[in-house]
Amino acid sequence: MKIEDARVIVCSPGRNFVTLKIVTDEGVTGVGDATLNGRELAVASYLADHVVPALIGRDPGRIEDTWQYLYKGSYWRRGPVTMTAIAAVDTALWDIKGKVAGLPVYQLLGGRSREGVTVYGHASAPDTESVLTEVARYVELGYKAVRVQTGVPGLQTTYGVGRGRMFYEPADAAVPSEATWSTERYLAHTPSVFARVRDEFGPGLRLLHDVHHRLTPIEAARLGRDLEPHRLTWMEDPVPAELQEGFRLIRRHTTTPIAVGEVFNTVWDCQQLITEQLVDYIRTTVVHAGGISHLRRIFDLAALYHVRSGSHGATDLSPVCMAAALHLDISIPNFGLQEYMRHTEETDAVFPHSYRFEDGYLLPSESPGLGVDIDEALAAEYPYKPASLPVNRLEDGTMHSW
Ligand code: EZ4
Ligand code: CO
Numbered sequence: 001m002k003i004e005d006a007r008v009i010v011c012s013p014g015r016n017f018v019t020l021k022i023v024t025d026e027g028v029t030g031v032g033d034a035t036l037n038g039r040e041l042a043v044a045s046y047l048a049d050h051v052v053p054a055l056i057g058r059d060p061g062r063i064e065d066t067w068q069y070l071y072k073g074s075y076w077r078r079g080p081v082t083m084t085a086i087a088a089v090d091t092a093l094w095d096i097k098g099k100v101a102g103l104p105v106y107q108l109l110g111g112r113s114r115e116g117v118t119v120y121g122h123a124s125a126p127d128t129e130s131v132l133t134e135v136a137r138y139v140e141l142g143y144k145a146v147r148v149q150t151g152v153p154g155l156q157t158t159y160g161v162g163r164g165r166m167f168y169e170p171a172d173a174a175v176p177s178e179a180t181w182s183t184e185r186y187l188a189h190t191p192s193v194f195a196r197v198r199d200e201f202g203p204g205l206r207l208l209h210d211v212h213h214r215l216t217p218i219e220a221a222r223l224g225r226d227l228e229p230h231r232l233t234w235m236e237d238p239v240p241a242e243l244q245e246g247f248r249l250i251r252r253h254t255t256t257p258i259a260v261g262e263v264f265n266t267v268w269d270c271q272q273l274i275t276e277q278l279v280d281y282i283r284t285t286v287v288h289a290g291g292i293s294h295l296r297r298i299f300d301l302a303a304l305y306h307v308r309s310g311s312h313g314a315t316d317l318s319p320v321c322m323a324a325a326l327h328l329d330i331s332i333p334n335f336g337l338q339e340y341m342r343h344t345e346e347t348d349a350v351f352p353h354s355y356r357f358e359d360g361y362l363l364p365s366e367s368p369g370l371g372v373d374i375d376e377a378l379a380a381e382y383p384y385k386p387a388s389l390p391v392n393r394l395e396d397g398t399m400h401s402w
Pocket of ligand 1: 313
């Protein structure tokens with residue numbers, strides 16, 4: 001079998017997505033997600049201009065060899081654009097291998113290690129009282145874990161607080177919109193939100209919170225300590241993580257578990273965090289960390305150090321990524337949680353899939369391969385729209401991490 005064609009499909013059904021579809025000479029096809037939020041066209045060009053020509057004629061069964069070819073062969077290693085492009089190829093080849101074998105991909109990864117993939121949803125609202133209603137909505141749907149984000153008194157907008165119920169889409173303008181941040185206001189407010197939510201919902205519900213890279217290690221240590229009585233499942237991205245050793249300082253002061261990694265691309269970005277046991281959950285994903293092959297390497301390393309998976313799953317990760325994530329999630333020994341933000345109806349229609357939500361779990365498809373596809377005719381009805389992630393400034397105008 002040979003790769004005959006590979007198409008890069010850019011579309012915007014509700015938001016922008018980049019998808020790679022590989023076609024073989026025997027008619028078997030595979031799909032991979034290549035969406036990098038706010039930088040979509042860079043990956044589309046990387047694939048179309050630099051990767052696709054080298055794929056034509058290759059044996060689609062050689063997944064590992066193709067991964068190494070694209071990683072070592074580019075000379076310029078790592079980085080989000082490169083690793084997202086490699087991820088798309090890797091994912092599509094796993095899809096093809098599953099279809100050829102007549103098995104869902106999780107069977108090729110060793111089969112089920114659990115009955116379902118526990119997911120968490122996003123409850124958000126401008127204030128504490130109204131967020132209780134949003135958490136209750138998820139509990140009623142059967143969710144066993146909920147991420148809670150609220151507005152901060154004195155700040156106009158805050159990360160994670162959506163305009164609509166059960167939906168949040170931060171990439172909102174062609175040129176980045178600007179938000180204002182105050183660490184003081186945030187630290188003063190957030191513990192009281194979790195006190196109220198824990199009090200209302202009791203000890204059984206798993207609660208999570210995303211700090212979104214906005215604190216310094218000692219500030220994060222203080223927040224972690226203030227949240228300890230409310231027993232969070234995790235505090236996510238407490239600080240920007242380029243400085244991996246910075247997490248030692250957080251660890252010294254708090255037992256609130258830490259989850260990091262949605263912006264990481266390779267095992268090298270989290271090697272120290274994992275081997276020094278500085279985090280509890282690693283949030284790397286299929287689409288941004290080199291596909292199923294490389295993500296499994298990261299999770300295997302993590303398993304040696306008591307670190308569990310907690311893959312990113314916001315709406316900018318397409319149903320193709322979600323389908324792939326579920327095959328890995330159900331098979332690995334050290335699964336923790338999977339983030340799950342529901343896509344819009346338009347997105348779901350363009351990416352027909354057969355994974356399903358049931359009582360707080362997502363269940364991977366039983367179809368051969370990944371069990372997801374792209375309707376190219378429908379996708380063509382939703383052309384790309386420039387959209388960037390916002391930027392963040394402190395109240396005095398200083399640039400800050402968003
Ligand atoms: O800001 O996916 O945990 N989820 C997140 C997301 C990210 C977006 C960036 O593309 O942090 O909301
Ligand atoms: Co996050």
